[in-house]
Amino acid sequence: MAALKISSARMVAEARARITELETAELIAMLDDPDVVVVDIRDVRERQRSGHIPGSFHAPRGMIEFWVDPDSPYFKDIFTQDGKTFVLHCASGWRSALTTATLQDMGFDAVHLKEGFSTWKEQGGPVVYPDPKP
Template sequence: MDNAPLTKTAAQMVAEARTRIDEVETADLIAQLTDPDVIVVDIRDIRERQRSGFIPGSVHAPRGMIEFWVDPDSPYFKPVFGQADKRYVFHCASGWRSALTVATLQDMGFAAAHLREGFSTWEAQGGPVEFPQPRD
């Protein structure tokens, strides 16, 4: 069975998402890192976090579960996402997955922004990085 040609590429989807979501620059998020009203959400795979490190204090929410974790009616809801007075900034490695994620969450009525360049420029711009503790 042959697949029909795509009617929209992944890059087109990201570009469309970026026209309608809030994008945060790396330097701006670094400056907001100590703000208790900002919650940084890392949607990268656990192996990416282990290999590259993560933003201190960030919440890890795997991309495949995020719609369920933010939905209070879902059996998978996580209370960290039920704080109406917080600003959520999602990130991935390069900003593609997080752009699509935030567009989807926005469609659900969940307000969020994303880190425009992702984790790729975080450390180079002076952002702190932590690594998971090795397991015994």
């Protein structure tokens, strides 16, 4: 395999250098704020297995650029809310860092949860688990 022009670790580091990152405790304190929209970009299986932040909106990593773009046939109205702070998260903060940087490049303002869902529960963040399948 030929050497990559840029590693994934470098891409994440470069994204983190230009986006706003929230610590877990900061987002926990913001959960009751109606102007905060938590966007979970993890795969649906991750949400089912690990639970999710109450009230979070699920926007899979592979679709979010299309869901945010009003010119896309996949656009979702939730992303038209003016005055909202959109906080993206994944499991460990890598995917959400890249996604936040990409959305900012598109002109959409967002921040991300630095450590992702990985420290959420241990720091006292509430978790909702899906109902078990019958």
